[in-house]
Amino acid sequence: MxxxxxxxxxxxxxxxxxxxxxxxxxxxEAELMKPIVGAAIPILEAHGVDVHTDYPENDMNITTxxxxxxxxxxxxxxxxxxxxxxxxxxxxxxxxxxxGTSYNLASAINxxxxxxxxxxxxxxxxxxxxxxxxxxxxxxxIFETGCxxxxxxxxxxxxxxxxxxxxxxxxxxxxxxxxxxxxxxSPQPTPTPSPSNPYGFTSIYNSDYYxxxxxxxxxxxxxxxxxxxxxxYWGENGPLVEDGYYGSExxxxxxxxxxxxxxxxxxxFGVNSDLALMTEIAQIQEALTKHGYNIAVDxxxxxxxxxxxxxxxxxxGLEPDGICGDNTRALLGI
Ligand SMILES: [Zn+2]
Numbered sequence: 001m002x003x004x005x006x007x008x009x010x011x012x013x014x015x016x017x018x019x020x021x022x023x024x025x026x027x028x029e030a031e032l033m034k035p036i037v038g039a040a041i042p043i044l045e046a047h048g049v050d051v052h053t054d055y056p057e058n059d060m061n062i063t064t065x066x067x068x069x070x071x072x073x074x075x076x077x078x079x080x081x082x083x084x085x086x087x088x089x090x091x092x093x094x095x096x097x098x099x100g101t102s103y104n105l106a107s108a109i110n111x112x113x114x115x116x117x118x119x120x121x122x123x124x125x126x127x128x129x130x131x132x133x134x135x136x137x138x139x140x141x142i143f144e145t146g147c148x149x150x151x152x153x154x155x156x157x158x159x160x161x162x163x164x165x166x167x168x169x170x171x172x173x174x175x176x177x178x179x180x181x182x183x184x185x186s187p188q189p190t191p192t193p194s195p196s197n198p199y200g201f202t203s204i205y206n207s208d209y210y211x212x213x214x215x216x217x218x219x220x221x222x223x224x225x226x227x228x229x230x231x232x233y234w235g236e237n238g239p240l241v242e243d244g245y246y247g248s249e250x251x252x253x254x255x256x257x258x259x260x261x262x263x264x265x266x267x268x269f270g271v272n273s274d275l276a277l278m279t280e281i282a283q284i285q286e287a288l289t290k291h292g293y294n295i296a297v298d299x300x301x302x303x304x305x306x307x308x309x310x311x312x313x314x315x316x317g318l319e320p321d322g323i324c325g326d327n328t329r330a331l332l333g334i
Pocket of ligand 1: 009010021022029081082
């Protein structure tokens with residue numbers, strides 16, 4: 001009999017306080033995921049899966065869930081989450097890079113959910129720095145069920161969503177249900193339109209050369225880090241260290257760029273992400289030239305652009321930090 005740890009994303013934290021996860025319009029991630037997990041459990045159990053879970057109390061934080069699953073030698077681990085309100089619509093399963101079984105588990109759940117819930121996907125994301133997929137001994141998947149704002153009608157259909165997740169797990173395990181439904185066909189990520197390139201930039205990146213976790217040292221990484229810092233795409237812990245090494249903070253900032261521009265979110269900085277970021281910087285540079293600064297509109301945050309930004313900020317009562325955030329952009333008319 002296969003055993004599974006099925007977790008409600010978010011809930012009680014290590015220090016005992018409550019973590020609702022992302023929130024929007026009165027909905028919270030923890031409260032949305034609870035009935036979905038609750039709907040999946042009886043279906044899985046009825047088909048012989050040994051389910052371990054933090055449902056319904058939701059009193060185990062992520063670290064505890066992972067430790068419990070490891071200690072008890074559980075076969076598989078799935079944690080249900082939803083994405084923040086600015087994220088694009090669609091599912092986003094997350095697995096540890098290089099785990100084929102995890103990828104197959106994520107793919108089966110994703111296929112079932114797309115088929116039964118009529119939701120798109122942003123593809124399967126391989127992430128090395130997420131605790132739930134990194135700390136687990138067994139094949140594991142974080143399943144981002146959708147965007148809390150754009151997919152709320154689907155996320156509140158918890159009975160159907162829980163069933164779709166359960167059927168996907170049964171597909172993965174090769175257990176038939178409903179008299180032997182065939183597994184849902186494997187979905188393809190929703191194709192991302194090529195970013196518009198109004199300035200006609202050429203990227204140094206291509207299908208063979210892109211930046212990913214672990215890369216460096218590389219001066220192009222330093223430029224990427226400078227560009228991200230300039231536009232306010234930071235790591236989880238603040239501005240990126242401009243050191244030419246592409247670690248988890250750079251990966252995180254890259255994902256922010258990709259989310260903001262509606263690209264596939266895979267944390268790898270390549271041609272599409274580069275053109276999107278260059279265009280964004282060029283728009284700022286163009287606005288600076290209209291305010292009298294004699295700088296090149298080249299899509300890169302070099303010293304002249306950063307100094308012009310600082311000068312503009314100090315003349316307009318903003319802190320001259322050289323970071324082009326919302327306030328600076330608003331005053332620039334962007
Ligand atoms: Zn979450």
